[in-house]
Amino acid sequence: MFSPLFSNVPHEVEEEFSVEGIKFKKGFYSAVIFRFMMYNENNFEKADKFMPERWMEGVKKMKEYSYTPFSAGPRNCIG
Numbered sequence: 536m537f538s539p540l541f542s543n544v545p546h547e548v549e550e551e552f553s554v555e556g557i558k559f560k561k562g563f564y565s566a567v568i569f570r571f572m573m574y575n576e577n578n579f580e581k582a583d584k585f586m587p588e589r590w591m592e593g594v595k596k597m598k599e600y601s602y603t604p605f606s607a608g609p610r611n612c613i614g
Contacts, residue, residue, distance in 0.1 A: 572601060 545566045548559045559565060574582045578601035579589065589597075 575601075578602075 545564055548561055548563045548565060551558065551560050553559065572578060576582050578598055
């Protein structure tokens with residue numbers, strides 16, 4: 536349930552934008568912290584529970600970008 540590593544993906548903002556009223560200016564560095572996304576009840580029902588069945592084919596489709604360790608979904612990264 537918990538990774539031994541602290542995983543994030545740092546990025547430099549190339550063009551100013553805002554998300555939910557929060558402004559990000561050009562040159563600002565931000566990082567996506569996967570743990571916060573994957574343990575968010577808005578993304579996964581019972582996010583704190585070990586439920587391997589949530590990854591099986593035919594189960595309710597998850598929101599886009601709610602699971603991103605391999606880019607935009609569990610089968611997106613070809614690397």
